[in-house]
Amino acid sequence: MAVLHPDAGLAARQRQSQLTKPAGSLGRLEALACWLAERSGQVCPPLPQPGIAVFAGDHGVAADGVSAFPSAVTAEMVKNFTRGGAAINVLARAIAAPLEVVDVGVASPLPAELPIVHARVRAGTGNLRTEAAMSLDECRQALAIGRASARRLHAQGVTLLIAGDMGIGNTTASACLVCAFTGATPEDIVGLGTGIDDARRAHKVAVVGEALARAQAAGAHDGESWLAQVGGLEIAAMAGLLLEAAALGIPALLDGFIATAAALAARAIKPAAADWWLASHRSQEQGHLRALAALGLTPLIDLELRLGEGSGAALAVPLIQMAVRLHNEMATFAEAGVSGAA
Numbered sequence: 001m002a003v004l005h006p007d008a009g010l011a012a013r014q015r016q017s018q019l020t021k022p023a024g025s026l027g028r029l030e031a032l033a034c035w036l037a038e039r040s041g042q043v044c045p046p047l048p049q050p051g052i053a054v055f056a057g058d059h060g061v062a063a064d065g066v067s068a069f070p071s072a073v074t075a076e077m078v079k080n081f082t083r084g085g086a087a088i089n090v091l092a093r094a095i096a097a098p099l100e101v102v103d104v105g106v107a108s109p110l111p112a113e114l115p116i117v118h119a120r121v122r123a124g125t126g127n128l129r130t131e132a133a134m135s136l137d138e139c140r141q142a143l144a145i146g147r148a149s150a151r152r153l154h155a156q157g158v159t160l161l162i163a164g165d166m167g168i169g170n171t172t173a174s175a176c177l178v179c180a181f182t183g184a185t186p187e188d189i190v191g192l193g194t195g196i197d198d199a200r201r202a203h204k205v206a207v208v209g210e211a212l213a214r215a216q217a218a219g220a221h222d223g224e225s226w227l228a229q230v231g232g233l234e235i236a237a238m239a240g241l242l243l244e245a246a247a248l249g250i251p252a253l254l255d256g257f258i259a260t261a262a263a264l265a266a267r268a269i270k271p272a273a274a275d276w277w278l279a280s281h282r283s284q285e286q287g288h289l290r291a292l293a294a295l296g297l298t299p300l301i302d303l304e305l306r307l308g309e310g311s312g313a314a315l316a317v318p319l320i321q322m323a324v325r326l327h328n329e330m331a332t333f334a335e336a337g338v339s340g341a342a
């Protein structure tokens with residue numbers, strides 16, 4: 001696990017107090033720059049360079065009618081990612097972020113020549129309502145796939161990692177994980193995902209309740225066993241990316257509800273890793289704020305998104321870069337000859 005640099009954090013806070021603005025007037029951007037200073041070990045941290053891995057996986061529970069869309073959309077969207085037509089492609093181009101797409105567990109066949117990382121552990125999870133989503137060994141494989149993505153992006157010069165997700169049914173798996181790691185009830189956490197109606201949501205609440213009872217009886221007790229019982233292959237890969245970010249000593253930016261569920265699982269596996277994660281946005285998914293609060297995180301923005309793919313995190317990157325540039329490039333009172341507070 002990479003170490004923090006409290007000395008650089010302290011010096012950054014001192015620098016903030018000397019910049020030509022009333023103390024605190026740049027609000028959370030000030031703390032954000034100091035947070036990055038504490039992690040980079042530099043009072044003026046380098047501009048974060050984002051990189052994105054989108055992990056795709058299918059969910060056996062989708063057969064229970066918990067999503068507004070069929071499982072086939074997962075593979076169809078993977079193809080869309082390779083053609084550059086999805087929201088995350090547009091955003092990745094706009095923030096100049098390398099983007100890799102990883103098949104961790106899509107159910108439908110994908111052509112071998114498709115320019116993605118072919119790392120399918122199995123063709124979709126088991127139905128988490130009635131059986132383990134995956135075995136412990138498959139869960140560990142998926143974690144390792146996410147770690148490998150983090151290392152590949154880091155080797156390309158990336159210093160701010162984003163894990164995106166694509167998986168029809170994955171808000172059901174994520175709701176299970178959030179309940180397991182926070183103690184909240186399914187009624188508190190389950191949301192509308194891709195846009196289900198209230199009747200389907202009531203059914204989804206019941207499915208999550210059944211899954212949690214089954215997993216508990218099956219002995220789920222820690223990060224890996226909960227992930228294996230009620231998680232998803234792409235969610236485990238996202239958790240792996242988050243753990244590797246901390247090991248590499250580079251921050252990771254959480255996207256929405258699925259990324260936050262992955263973060264709760266990753267923290268259960270390695271608590272100190274959570275020091276390296278930031279929340280980007282508040283998703284519309286009902287339980288998201290509660291999941292973030294359990295991690296002690298407050299989102300930077302709320303644009304009423306509910307897309308996934310890493311889209312909310314990508315949108316927050318320019319804000320983070322502005323926080324760093326303000327911190328690094330503003331003049332101090334002494335440099336500018338401006339009088340301090342009376």
Ligand SMILES: O=C(O)c1ccc[n+]([C@@H]2O[C@H](COP(=O)([O-])O)[C@@H](O)[C@H]2O)c1
Nearest residue numbers: 067167169171193194256257283307308
């Ligand atoms: O990131 C979020 O907060 C988010 C909220 C709702 C839906 N999604 C996306 O929608 C899909 C899951 O929705 P569902 O209804 O199939 O569970 C999956 O591909 C996610 O990326 C993502």
Ligand SMILES: Cc1cc2nc[nH]c2cc1C
Nearest residue numbers: 069073166194307308309
């Ligand atoms: C079209 C579509 C695109 C997505 N991107 C992430 N989740 C998604 C779900 C659907 C249905």
